[in-house]
Amino acid sequence: MSEIEKPARRIKGRGAASFTVGRFERRTYQAEDDGWHHEEEAAPRLPTQVREDIARSVISRNDSPDVGFSQSVNPYKGCEHGCVYCFARPSHAYLDLSPGLDFETKLFAKTNAAARLREELARPGYRCSPIALGINTDAYQPIERRYRVTRQCLEVFAETNHPVSFVTKSALIERDLDLLAEMARRGLVSVHFSVTTLDNALASRMEPRASAPHARLRAIERLSAAGVPVGVMVAPVIPMITDRELEAILEAAYEHGARSAGYVLLRLPHELKDIWREWLGIHFPDRAEHVMSLIRQMRGGKDYDSAFGTRMRGEGPFAQLIAQRFAKTARRLGYGAPPALNSGDFMPPRKASPQGELF
Structure with missing residues (x-):
C-alpha cells in the first residue's frame, strides 16, 4: 500500500507531487489540509x-x-527520470504501487535480464526482428550507472548480431559508444533522443532527473560523429507548454546530427491524467484549464482516447496544425526515415557448456 497522499506541492528533484492512488487499490485516500502546512x-x-x-x-x-516495433525488452520497472507526463506511469499500479511518486522512487532492476535474453534468443523457434531496448521506462535512467543491466543486454545483442533500437532521454548512452559504434557498422542499431523542451528551467520541473536538453543535443552529436544513426523524437508535444518549441527542437537536433524525426502528442492514460492535472495546478495555475481544454479538443472531448491511429497524433484543428508544422519543418531541414536495421546476420547464442568453449 502506498503512502497516504499529502497536500500537493513541488518536491525538488521529483516530477509527481503525491502518491496518486492506483486504479487497482481497494482503498482510496483524501488529502486534507489541517492548517499546519505553510507554503x-x-x-x-x-x-x-x-x-x-x-x-x-x-x-x-x-x-x-501505430508502434514501430514488435519486440521490446525493459531492463527496469519504474523510472528515476521522473517525467511527470510519462505514459508508463500507470504500469506501476499493477505492482500495487502509486503511479505518482512510487513510479520514480520505488524501482526494480531486472538483474538477470541478460541471462534471460540469451535463453530466449537461443530458442529454436525464435525469429529475429529488431528489439526496442527500454520502451516502457528509460534503459539509461540513472540507476543504470550502478546496475548496468542495459549494458549487459547490449553485449548480448552485439555478440549475436541482433538489431536493437533505443529511445532515451539520457546522455548516459555515450558510455556504451564502443558497442554502439561497432554495431552501427553492421547495421544493427539506431538511437532516438526524446526532447520535450530546450528550456532548462522547464525541463527541471517536468523531467527532473533526465539529462538536461543541452546534454542530449551533445550526445546526439557524439553518437552521430561515431557513425550511429541518430534521430529525435519531439515527445510529448504539450499544448500551451511546449508546442511553440517544435520547430526549434527539430532545428537544434538536426544541427547536432539527427537525421530522422518524429513526434508524439501528450497522452494521459488512466491515473496519469490526475498526476498531470496536479502538476499543472502547481506549475501553471494560470493556464491549466486552457491546456486541458486544448487536450480535450484533440481527444474527442476526453482527457485521453486510446484508439489506434489517433492516440499518438490526436485529432481536430489544433492536432492538424501541429502535424502540418512538423511535416513542413522536417521537410525543410531534410529529415528522412531511420535506416532499416539488419536482421539477416543474427546468430543464436550457444548454450553454455560445462566443458567451456574449445573453438
Whole structure:
C-alpha cells in the first residue's frame, strides 16, 4: 500500500507531487489540509529505492499498428527520470504501487535480464526482428550507472548480431559508444533522443532527473560523429507548454546530427491524467484549464482516447496544425526515415557448456 497522499506541492528533484492512488487499490485516500502546512516549508526529499527483480522472461511482444516495433525488452520497472507526463506511469499500479511518486522512487532492476535474453534468443523457434531496448521506462535512467543491466543486454545483442533500437532521454548512452559504434557498422542499431523542451528551467520541473536538453543535443552529436544513426523524437508535444518549441527542437537536433524525426502528442492514460492535472495546478495555475481544454479538443472531448491511429497524433484543428508544422519543418531541414536495421546476420547464442568453449 502506498503512502497516504499529502497536500500537493513541488518536491525538488521529483516530477509527481503525491502518491496518486492506483486504479487497482481497494482503498482510496483524501488529502486534507489541517492548517499546519505553510507554503514556505520545503517538501520532504524522497530517496530512490531499488529492488532486484528476477525476471522469468524479458522479451515482450506487441502487434499495435501505430508502434514501430514488435519486440521490446525493459531492463527496469519504474523510472528515476521522473517525467511527470510519462505514459508508463500507470504500469506501476499493477505492482500495487502509486503511479505518482512510487513510479520514480520505488524501482526494480531486472538483474538477470541478460541471462534471460540469451535463453530466449537461443530458442529454436525464435525469429529475429529488431528489439526496442527500454520502451516502457528509460534503459539509461540513472540507476543504470550502478546496475548496468542495459549494458549487459547490449553485449548480448552485439555478440549475436541482433538489431536493437533505443529511445532515451539520457546522455548516459555515450558510455556504451564502443558497442554502439561497432554495431552501427553492421547495421544493427539506431538511437532516438526524446526532447520535450530546450528550456532548462522547464525541463527541471517536468523531467527532473533526465539529462538536461543541452546534454542530449551533445550526445546526439557524439553518437552521430561515431557513425550511429541518430534521430529525435519531439515527445510529448504539450499544448500551451511546449508546442511553440517544435520547430526549434527539430532545428537544434538536426544541427547536432539527427537525421530522422518524429513526434508524439501528450497522452494521459488512466491515473496519469490526475498526476498531470496536479502538476499543472502547481506549475501553471494560470493556464491549466486552457491546456486541458486544448487536450480535450484533440481527444474527442476526453482527457485521453486510446484508439489506434489517433492516440499518438490526436485529432481536430489544433492536432492538424501541429502535424502540418512538423511535416513542413522536417521537410525543410531534410529529415528522412531511420535506416532499416539488419536482421539477416543474427546468430543464436550457444548454450553454455560445462566443458567451456574449445573453438
